[in-house]
Amino acid sequence: MQERNNYTKIEDFLSDQSFRQWVEYHVDQQKWEEWTLEDSKRAKLVEEARLWLLSMKVTKLTIDELNVEFALEKTWEKINNLENKNTTTQRPVIKLWETKWFKVAAAVIVFGLILNFFSNTPSFLKNELQVYNELVSENMEGLVEQTNNSDKSQIITLSDGSSVLLQPNSKLSYPKAFIGNERKVYLSGEAFFEISKDAKKPFLVFANEIITKVVGTSFRIKAYENQPNVEVVVRTGKVKITPNESVTNSDQEEIILLPNQAMRFVRKDLKFDKITDITTDKKLVLNSNNIEQLSFNFSDTPVSQILKTIEQAYLVEIDFPTEKLKNCHLTTSLNDQPLPEKLKIICKSIGNNTSYEMNGNQIIISSQGCE
Structure with a gap:
């Protein structure tokens, strides 16, 4: 976020999505409030940008198009008349951009352009965070929200033994303990899930427009608020x-995915695409994480090597007694277990x-070493 230190105009702030989220939804992941208070001059500019943004949150212009067009014609007529008058009388030329009325007219035009930009911004850029917040607010289980503001993935262990590898710029809301007949969590961003098996209590991930339901499996969801697709x-x-209720005008039925399959929801078209072989999709292959690529099938493998594989997959640090375990070997399959279960x-x-x-x-x- 060093880039914002160079912001000198209101437009710089208005084009910054994290700034808009802070002003509109009070989500301060980039610590805008703290940054603002560091400098009094900066605070004044930030306040002006904030007021501009709030003033643009209108549903309809109060002036119709004909009146706007008429006003613009009158403005240009005044400009032409003034230029002709100055040419005829040879009076000192007045710089139009220094006149008060020209500045007002320019401000109105700029305001209109900015308003038009926001009104034509894809709906997913404006409503995604709102969808996540609404979903979370509807849950009555007393949720804990974990936000990953770092540049590394973070491990979250849920009360049922499931593990979640939360990626940077992502957040997950989940209950301290699952109650009822379902296990519900809420994601905005990207995470890899390894769910403990419980056929009587299905696990549901609400990721903005989609609901993913499993009993016990491993999968990745990518649902960032500022990207065109959910995967x-x-x-x-x-x-x-x-699809959840936020996806209107969609008659999409339930989609079932098996290993090495994927689904891509195109927000712009409200379209669900099923990908039966992820190796044929370059974007999916390129964006896959270590945990999706590494094998957890081990045959007479040194324990130290198994632990190194886990470190690479989950990006964690494991401290273990190297000397005591140097002669220990295991033959096991750990493909379908959450991280805590693997360690057990x-x-x-x-x-x-x-x-x-x-x-x-x-x-x-x-x-103390192998038995």
Whole structure:
């Protein structure tokens, strides 16, 4: 965000999406309030930009097009008359851009252009954050919101043992404990989910326009508020996707995805595209994360190598007694388990009072070696 230090005009702020989110929805992920208060001159400019933005939140112009056109014609008529008068009398030329009425007219035109820009902005740029906030507000379970403002992914462990790898500039709202017959979480941004199995209690991810329903599987959802598409990519298991109530004029029925399949929702056209083989889609392949590419099938593999694979997949740091585990090997499959379950299986397989502690992206394994 160093770029905003060079903002000198109101237009600079109006074109900054994070600034608009702060003013309109009180979402301050980029710490605009703190940045504003650092400099009194800056605060004045920010306040002017804020008032401009708030003034543009109107549903309809109060002046019809004919009156606007008439006013503009009169303005240009005055300009022509003034120029002719100055030419005839040879009086000192008045610089039009220095006159008060010209500045007012220019401001009106600029205001109109900016208003037109915002009114023609795709609806997903204006309403996405609002959809997320509305969905969260409807939940009565007492949600916890985790926002990733860093440049690295963050691990979130849910009360049912499921794990979520939350990407930068993303946020997830979830209950401290799941109650009722469903497990519901809410995503804005991107995350990779590994869901613990519970056939009696399906897991639902509300990601703005779509609802992803699973029992126990792993998949990635990409639903950033400022991007034209929403994507769901399945790694293991099966997921079901349906549009939520915010997607009007859509008769799309439930979409079922299997491993290595994906769905892309095109916001502009309200269109759902199913991709039966993700390897044929260059964008999906390019955007895949380590956790989607690495294999968790191990055959007589050193424990140290297994732990290194987990570090690469989840971008975590694992501290373990290298010497005590150097002769330990495992044969196991960890493809369809959340991170906590993977660690439990490894520790149980090693035995000899092996255990782990997990604090965010830091994991510590204690062990006396293999049995």
